[in-house]
Each structure stands twice: as structure tokens, then as C-alpha cells.
Amino acid sequence: MIGWHEASRSFKIDTPHSSYVIALADEPAYAGHAYFGKRISDEDVSQLLRIAEPPYVPSRNARDKLSFLDTFPMEYPTHGVGDFRGSALKIRTKEGHSASELFYLRHEIVSGKPEAEGLPATFGDNASTLKLILWDEVCSLEVELRYSVFEDCDAVLRSARITNRGTRELFLEKALSASFDMDNEEFELLTLHGSWARERHMQRRRIGSGFQGVSSGRGETSHQHQPFLGLLSRDCTQERGEAYGLHLIYSGNFLGSVYGGQFDNLRISIGIDPEDFCWRLAPGESFLTPEAVLVYSDHGLGGMSRSFHDLYRRHLIRSVWKDRTRPVLINNWEATYFDFDEKKLLAIAEQAAKCGIEMLVMDDGWFGNRFDDNRALGDWKVNEEKIRGGLKKLTDGIGALGMRFGIWFEPEMVSPDSDLYREHPDWAIAVPGRKAGLCRNQYVLDLTRSEVRDHVFGLLTDILDSADIAYVKWDMNRQLADLGSLGLDPECQGELSHRYVLAVYELQERLIKRYPELLLENCSGGGARFDPGMLYYSPQIWCSDDTDAVERLMIQEGTALLYPLSVIGAHVSDCPNHTVGRVTPFETRGYVALAGTFGYELDITKISEEDRALIPKQVEMYHRYHGLFADGDYYRLASYSENRLYDAFLCASKDQREAVLVYVQVMMRPNHHSRVLKLAGLDPKRRYRLYRFVAETAEEVPFGADRAFYGDTLMNAGITIGGLWGDFKALLLHVKEEE
Ligand code: DGJ
Numbered sequence: 199m200i201g202w203h204e205a206s207r208s209f210k211i212d213t214p215h216s217s218y219v220i221a222l223a224d225e226p227a228y229a230g231h232a233y234f235g236k237r238i239s240d241e242d243v244s245q246l247l248r249i250a251e252p253p254y255v256p257s258r259n260a261r262d263k264l265s266f267l268d269t270f271p272m273e274y275p276t277h278g279v280g281d282f283r284g285s286a287l288k289i290r291t292k293e294g295h296s297a298s299e300l301f302y303l304r305h306e307i308v309s310g311k312p313e314a315e316g317l318p319a320t321f322g323d324n325a326s327t328l329k330l331i332l333w334d335e336v337c338s339l340e341v342e343l344r345y346s347v348f349e350d351c352d353a354v355l356r357s358a359r360i361t362n363r364g365t366r367e368l369f370l371e372k373a374l375s376a377s378f379d380m381d382n383e384e385f386e387l388l389t390l391h392g393s394w395a396r397e398r399h400m401q402r403r404r405i406g407s408g409f410q411g412v413s414s415g416r417g418e419t420s421h422q423h424q425p426f427l428g429l430l431s432r433d434c435t436q437e438r439g440e441a442y443g444l445h446l447i448y449s450g451n452f453l454g455s456v457y458g459g460q461f462d463n464l465r466i467s468i469g470i471d472p473e474d475f476c477w478r479l480a481p482g483e484s485f486l487t488p489e490a491v492l493v494y495s496d497h498g499l500g501g502m503s504r505s506f507h508d509l510y511r512r513h514l515i516r517s518v519w520k521d522r523t524r525p526v527l528i529n530n531w532e533a534t535y536f537d538f539d540e541k542k543l544l545a546i547a548e549q550a551a552k553c554g555i556e557m558l559v560m561d562d563g564w565f566g567n568r569f570d571d572n573r574a575l576g577d578w579k580v581n582e583e584k585i586r587g588g589l590k591k592l593t594d595g596i597g598a599l600g601m602r603f604g605i606w607f608e609p610e611m612v613s614p615d616s617d618l619y620r621e622h623p624d625w626a627i628a629v630p631g632r633k634a635g636l637c638r639n640q641y642v643l644d645l646t647r648s649e650v651r652d653h654v655f656g657l658l659t660d661i662l663d664s665a666d667i668a669y670v671k672w673d674m675n676r677q678l679a680d681l682g683s684l685g686l687d688p689e690c691q692g693e694l695s696h697r698y699v700l701a702v703y704e705l706q707e708r709l710i711k712r713y714p715e716l717l718l719e720n721c722s723g724g725g726a727r728f729d730p731g732m733l734y735y736s737p738q739i740w741c742s743d744d745t746d747a748v749e750r751l752m753i754q755e756g757t758a759l760l761y762p763l764s765v766i767g768a769h770v771s772d773c774p775n776h777t778v779g780r781v782t783p784f785e786t787r788g789y790v791a792l793a794g795t796f797g798y799e800l801d802i803t804k805i806s807e808e809d810r811a812l813i814p815k816q817v818e819m820y821h822r823y824h825g826l827f828a829d830g831d832y833y834r835l836a837s838y839s840e841n842r843l844y845d846a847f848l849c850a851s852k853d854q855r856e857a858v859l860v861y862v863q864v865m866m867r868p869n870h871h872s873r874v875l876k877l878a879g880l881d882p883k884r885r886y887r888l889y890r891f892v893a894e895t896a897e898e899v900p901f902g903a904d905r906a907f908y909g910d911t912l913m914n915a916g917i918t919i920g921g922l923w924g925d926f927k928a929l930l931l932h933v934k935e936e937e
Contacts, residue, residue, distance in 0.1 A: 200307050200328045200347065206242035208232065209305070209328055211345050213352045216494040218345070220273055220330065223249045224257050226301035229273040229332060229343070231378040234354075234442070236496050247271060269461060271379035274332065274343055274358065276300055277372070283379075283465045284409065284457045287360070288372035288472065291337060296371070300332035300341055311346045311355075316700050318447050318734030319357075319489045320513040324349040338364030348513055352505040354492040361484040369689070370477040374453070374469025375446060376490035382464045387411075387456055388428030388441075388499075390756045394421050395744035395777050397725040398756030400839060402430065405464065411455035415473050417642070417678025417695055418449060418722055419729040425452040426760060427466060434498050436834050437878060441495045441502040444468045445760055447514070448488035449731035450699035451475070474681060476692025488731070499759065500878070504831050507762040510733055511829070515765070517710070517737040519717050523824060524738065524795050525556035525602055526817050527669070532745065532771050533801035536563040536570050539584045540592045549802045551599040553810065554817035557669060558596050559604035559797075564589075566616060572639045575611040576618030578657035593665040604669030604717070605661065609654045610702065611640045611675065625650050627694070629682035637676035645701035646694060647685040655708055662713060671740065672706070674722040699731075706735040719767060719795075728757065738765050738795045745771035745799060747782045747790040748864055748926065752839045754793055755847075763849065764828035768794025770816070772805055784809040785893040786928040788816040789860045793827060793847070796820045815896040819930070822896075826851055826858045833878035838864050848933075850879030854909075856886075857933040863922045872920025877933065880909035884935050888917065891930040898932055906936040 199212045208221040219233040221244040230247040247270070249255055254262035264280035277285035278297030289298050306329045311321060327346040333339070342359040356376035362368045387405050389412050390398040412423040419425055425446035433439045444466060446452050451471035456464055468490050477485050491509065495501030511520070528550045530538055547558045562568065564585055566577030580589045593603045612619045612626055614636070619626065626641035628634035634641060645651050662670070683694050710718060718736035720727060724743035732739055742753045750768065757766050768791040773781040791797070802810065830849035838845035843865050850857035857879060880886060885906040889898035902917055912933070919929065 200326050203241040206244055208241055208244060210241040211347055211354055212237060213347050215352050218354050219243050221247055222302050223247050224255055229302055229330060231271045231273045235494055274377055283459050285372060286374040286377040286467055290369040290371055292366050298334045298337055298339060300334055303331045303333040305330050315486045317488055318731045320355055322348050322513045351509045352493060353509045355489050357487050357489045359484055359486045362479040362481055365481050368479045370479055370485055372472035373485060373487050374467050375487040377467035379463055379465050382462045384432050385429040386432060388430055390424035390426055392421055394723055395742055397421050397742050397753055398424055399752055400756045405456055405458055407458040409455055409457050413453045413471050415451050415471055417698060418727045421726045425454055425729060427454040437498045437500045439498045441499050443493040443502045445491045445730060446488055447730040449727055449729050451695050470696060474695045478690050500833055503759050506760045507832060511762050514730060515733050515737045518714060519737045526820055527557040527559050527797040528555045529559040529561055529799045531561035532776055532799040540586055544595050545803050547596050547599050547601055551601050553813035557602040557604055561606040573613045573615035575608055575613040575640050576616040578661055589665045597666055602668040605667055606671045606673060608673040608675060609658055610643055610645060612643050613640050624684055629680050634680040640676055642678050644683050646683050646697040651701055651705055655705060669717040671719045671721055674727055710735060733765060738767050740767035744777045745769055746775035746778045746780050747787045748780060749778060750790050751845045751862060755837060755839055758832060763793050766794035769797045769799035772800035782926040784812050786862060786926050789928045789930050792820060812893055815893060818896040819891060823858045831879050835875055846875055848877060848879060854881040855935045859931040861919055862928040866925050872918040874916040875919055876916035877912040880913055882910035884909050886912060886933050887936050889932045901931055
């Protein structure tokens with residue numbers, strides 16, 4: 199609900215459990231950030247702006263305007279007039295000046311959400327939006343700050359639409375999506391970091407003075423950082439304490455920053471990284487920033503995660519596959535790498551079909567001269583030396599086994615050793631006169647040019663129309679550098695990074711519009727483009743190239759902090775694990791992959807008879823429990839990344855009638871009796887029984903004391919887990935309300 203309150207000149211934006219208050223101050227009026235936190239009843243909290251306190255409010259004392267601007271809690275700070283804490287907006291005029299100052303002009307409160315203009319964004323019927331329009335008189339610059347809420351979600355969505363209403367060009371050098379100021383109540387900063395095969399590890403630290411935060415200048419969200427900032431009260435734990443989360447619905451360069459100011463205040467901002475950004479705004483033109491999600495929880499990290507999960511499941515993912523059971527797939531990447539032909543794929547599929555696996559995905563290496571990763575990207579024609587008889591014959595063969603077929607593409611790239619590059623060397627992103635750097639021996643195609651996009655799209659659709667293809671894995675294996683586009687004017691070269699992301703969105707939009715039933719999985723060298731932007735196009739994203747069950751515990755914990763489990767690409771792979779060399783039980787690998795989309799990535803014809811025999815049972819397990827993982831409320835019970843011994847999480851159905859719990863004992867401890875695990879997410883007044891899933895038979899057998907317990911007992915006193923012999927042992931428990 200959103201309201202304008204004339205008397206206090208404030209806007210109060212309520213979600214079911216949080217409030218966000220903007221108040222106008224002084225005349226002409228600045229938009230001040232008064233409050234964001236637990237839901238409150240009063241709309242007038244303008245005392246929090248402290249406008250009465252300092253003696254230097256501009257209308258009353260013009261002597262010290264800079265001091266005012268340097269303390270006032272701004273809703274969208276601008277550059278160059280005296281607020282030195284980092285701006286959300288920086289422009290450059292034709293004359294080269296960069297100052298701007300925004301004052302309240304008017305507002306509108308509307309139902310629904312405005313068009314997202316080629317950007318991914320949340321959507322839904324039960325939304326309302328505040329458009330707060332601010333104005334800079336000198337530059338004739340209009341900034342429309344947008345705030346949307348959905349009735350059923352605890353999140354505020356923010357973006358800014360910037361319009362040049364003047365007669366001269368302007369250049370946007372920085373246009374963030376959201377910014378607000380708060381008092382620093384000794385918050386800690388939570389961010390997600392990593393590397394290839396080690397994505398989204400959680401990092402928590404005290405907030406200090408000055409700038410701190412996360413960014414990516416790689417042209418993609420990156421393995422290294424996630425476009426997310428968490429601000430946590432010092433007592434914030436999994437289910438207690440306060441947590442603020444900011445997340446950007448975007449797949450390119452980003453900046454998330456916290457500035458610790460001189461008066462124990464904080465400025466928190468998120469948006470496109472200004473480092474490689476400069477956008478020409480001709481008279482009459484507008485620029486819309488990506489959407490930022492702001493979440494507040496007074497139920498710790500868990501409350502924050504569940505708000506993000508609900509928002510993304512209900513209002514961001516569009517695919518018809520969103521609520522459908524995804525097929526259990528087998529992908530040949532770790533099984534064969536580039537060394538395969540149609541016979542090998544059919545042999546894998548035959549064995550997989552016998553085990554109940556429902557789809558075969560043919561990964562990298564099926565096209566052009568692609569015998570290794572040094573060549574052929576861009577030549578999207580089937581290599582008939584490998585796939586003898588062609589794609590249709592292969593997919594027919596797979597279909598005859600009762601399986602669906604999926605295929606890998608990396609549409610954004612070109613290898614120097616490819617027919618495409620030989621024909622169009624100028625289609626690669628490069629700075630004229632400077633030799634562009636290679637990465638995995640490939641260049642990035644300049645998708646900002648429509649002829650390049652159309653060419654790539656044509657090749658993709660030729661393949662997709664040629665056979666029965668149900669799934670596409672869209673990969674992207676290098677970052678952007680040497681930024682230069684032959685399609686852009688010299689003064690627009692700074693638009694390339696953002697235009698590139700818009701181009702990827704446009705291509706994926708065309709793809710899913712043309713093939714609405716297609717199951718699209720995004721991927722980027724593992725999880726380098728795991729972001730909410732991609733979720734708008736694909737209901738699942740490959741999480742990491744590290745498929746080791748133990749590494750995945752940490753990667754998936756960080757990922758599930760923000761993303762519902764239904765979107766996390768997770769597969770059971772072979773051991774010793776190809777990335778870390780670890781050997782874990784097949785059973786444990788299954789439970790860990792179950793907290794994601796679930797599939798296999800191994801040569802099923804070569805694994806041991808014993809492991810293979812577990813697959814049909816795991817497929818049964820997936821079909822039995824995946825609904826709880828995909829749609830349930832997620833609770834983390836223990837974190838291996840913190841305790842270095844064991845990991846546990848639970849997903850409870852929304853009606854609290856049942857839950858599924860995965861426990862992994864990463865390291866055995868000698869002379870250690872059983873461990874207490876306190877459950878969560880249950881109804882304290884209902885009685886539940888616990889069952890253990892038996893990997894060999896897919897049966898459920900009573901777990902622990904064969905009797906029912908009240909939810910409050912299970913959540914406060916807990917259950918005991920003991921007797922797991924050895925490292926990497928795991929359990930899957932089904933908690934069911936007693937009939
Ligand atoms: C990176 C992906 O993450 C892998 O799963 C695989 O598809 C390779 N690329 C293929 O080159």
C-alpha cells in the first residue's frame with residue numbers, strides 16, 4: 199500500500215511487514231529518506247530527517263547549504279552541489295559541467311507497474327507504484343523515482359527514469375537504481391564473493407568509515423561478486439535480528455556501495471557501475487535504470503531469504519516451467535568433454551533412460567570444427583563427423599528412448615578460428631587499432647549491432663527448428679574487455695556495456711517468445727551470470743562448474759540466501775570430483791543436488807554398478823520431494839561454511855503440514871555423541887513424525903523415536919542425529935504431520 203500524506207508531506211510505502219517513508223523537506227523541497235524498517239503505523243516520522251536540528255537548512259540559512267547537503271538523508275543524491283557522500287546521479291552537460299540538484303516537482307500513485315522498457319523487472323497484478331518526480335531547473339532534467347510494492351511480498355522495488363526535457367544533449371555518467379541514507383546502528387555488511395568454481399561464498403564484516411561494497415566491471419555479474427548488499431544488525435542470526443537486503447535485477451556491470459559517513463550515518467546505493475558507463479541523452483530522451491529490490495526482515499537472514507524467494511517465484515520468473523516439474527536430465531559435459539559422437543550420446547541416453555532419467559543434454563562440442571575449446575564458436579552448424587546422420591536423427595533416437603533432448607549454445611561468442619570470424623572480423627568487440635585480448639581463446643560478439651544479433655538468432659533458430667529440442671543451455675564463457683563498437687558514435691562508446699546487456703536480453707526475449715515451451719537454462723562458465731536479471735528469461739541458472747558435494751554446500755548456501763532452490767542448477771557428478779578430486783558417497787551427492795534443479799553430469803555407462811543402481815531411486819526421490827524444495831519456505835539449520843563440520847537446511851510447505859530436511863556430516867568427529875538439530879518452519883501446535891529416506895530402496899522408515907512430536911518440541915528442543923559413520927555422510931528426513 200502506498201499513501202501520500204499532505205500534512206506531513208510524506209509518502210508511506212507499506213509491505214505486509216515493512217514500511218518505507220519518504221518525506222519532503224524545505225522549499226523548494228528535497229526528497230528525504232525518513233525510514234525503512236519494520237512496519238509502523240504513523241506516516242509522519244519526518245523528525246528523522248532532523249531538519250529542525252541543524253541551523254543550516256537552505257531556506258533559512260543560505261550561508262551553509264553545503265553542510266546541509268552533506269548531512270541530509272537524501273533519497274536520490276546528485277553530484278556536484280555539496281553532498282560529498284557519493285551520488286546516485288551524475289550528469290555532464292555539453293559545456294562540461296557536472297552539477298545537478300533535484301527538487302520535488304509532483305507525484306503520482308498508480309496501480310500496477312510501469313513498463314520496464316527492455317529490462318527485466320518484477321511484474322504482477324497486485325502491485326502499486328509511486329512515481330516521485332524530481333526536477334533540476336538548470337539542466338531541464340527530470341528524474342522519476344519509481345517505488346513499487348506487491349500486496350503479497352515484503353519487498354520495495356526501486357528504479358529511476360531520467361529524462362532530458364531541455365534542448366541540449368546531456369550525458370549520464372552515473373545513474374544508480376536506488377540509494378538511501380540511514381543511521382549506522384553498528385550494522386555489519388554481508389556480501390557474496392568468489393571465483394570460478396567457488397561462487398557466492400558469504401562474507402560478513404563490520405562497516406567502517408568511507409566506501410565499501412561490491413562491483414563488477416566484467417560486463418557480466420561475475421563469479422567474483424554478486425549485485426547484493428546485506429546490512430545486518432550485530433545480533434542478526436539465521437532467524438533473529440534485523441537484515442536489510444538490496445539486490446539488483448541486472449546482468450552486467452554493477453556497483454553496490456555503502457558509505458560510512460562522519461555523523462555515524464550510512465549511504466547505501468546500488469545500480470549500474472559508472473566505471474564503464476556514459477549515456478548520451480538527447481533532448482526528449484529517457485534512460486531507465488534497472489530495478490533494485492529492497493527487503494527488510496526482522497527475522498534474521500532466513501526472513502530476508504524467504505522474502506527474496508517469494509518475490510522471485512511469484513513476480514520475476516515468467517517461464518511456463520516456473521511451477522512445472524523439470525525433467526531430470528543428464529548432461530554429457532563432465533562425462534565426455536569434447537570427446538563424443540552420436541554413438542556415445544545414444545549409449546549414455548540408453549542407460550539413462552533405463553534409470554528413469556528424462557532428458558539428455560548435449561553440451562559443448564557438437565558444432566563446426568569444435569574438437570576443443572580453441573575454435574568454432576559462431577559456427578552453429580552440426581558437425582556431422584561427430585553427429586553422424588545429423589541432429590534430427592540423433593534427437594529421434596533419443597525420443598525413441600522416451601527422453602527429451604537439450605542442447606548447449608554460447609551465442610554471444612566468436613572464436614578467431616571460425617568461419618564467422620574469418621568472414622566478419624569486425625563483429626568482435628574491440629578498440630580499433632588495438633589488438634583485443636583473448637580469453638578461453640574467444641572474443642565477444644558486438645551484439646549491440648542489430649545485424650550481429652539477427653545473424654546469431656538466425657543460426658540458433660535454424661538449429662532449434664531442425665529437430666525436437668526441449669531445452670537450451672545458454673552459456674557465456676568470458677568477460678568483456680577492449681570495449682569498442684563500430685556501431686556506436688564516438689560519444690556513445692560508453693554505452694556499450696549496458697547496450698550489450700540489453701542486447702542479450704533482447705535475444706533471450708526473442709528466443710522465449712518464439713519457443714514458449716522451451717526450458718532455458720542460463721550459464722556463464724558456471725555461475726558468473728547468476729543474477730535476478732537472467733531469471734526473467736530462464737527459470738533456472740547453472741550454479742557453478744564445481745559439482746563437488748562439499749564445495750556445493752557453501753556455494754548453494756550463498757546462492758539460496760537470495761534465490762529459490764527451484765532455480766539453482768545442480769547435478770550429481772562422478773568421483774573423484776573433476777574440480778577438487780574429492781570422493782563423496784553417491785547418496786550424498788544426490789541429496790545435495792536435490793536442493794536445486796537436479797540432474798546428472800557423468801558417464802552413466804562407466805560408473806560403478808552400485809552407484810548406477812541408486813539412480814532410479816534418486817529419480818524417485820526427486821519426484822517425491824522436489825515440490826517441497828521448489829515451492830516451500832527455506833530454513834537454514836546449520837552452516838558448514840561457519841562450523842566446518844556439518845550442514846543442514848529444511849524446506850517446509852507453505853501450509854506447514856510437511857517439510858524435508860537435508861543433513862550432511864562433512865567431517866566425522868571422534869568420541870562425539872549425537873548432535874542436536876533444531877527444526878524450523880513448522881506449526882508449533884501440530885504433531886509431526888519423522889521419516890528417513892533410504893537411498894537403496896527409496897522407502898521411508900521411521901527416524902529416531904518412532905512417535906509424533908509437537909512442532910514446538912521439534913523446533914525448540916530439537917532432534918538428535920548421531921551414528922553416521924565417516925565423512926561426507928548425509929541424511930534426508932521427511933517431516934510429516936501426523937494424520
Ligand atoms: C562452462 C559451463 O559452465 C560448463 O557446464 C560447460 O557447458 C562448459 N562451459 C562448456 O564449454
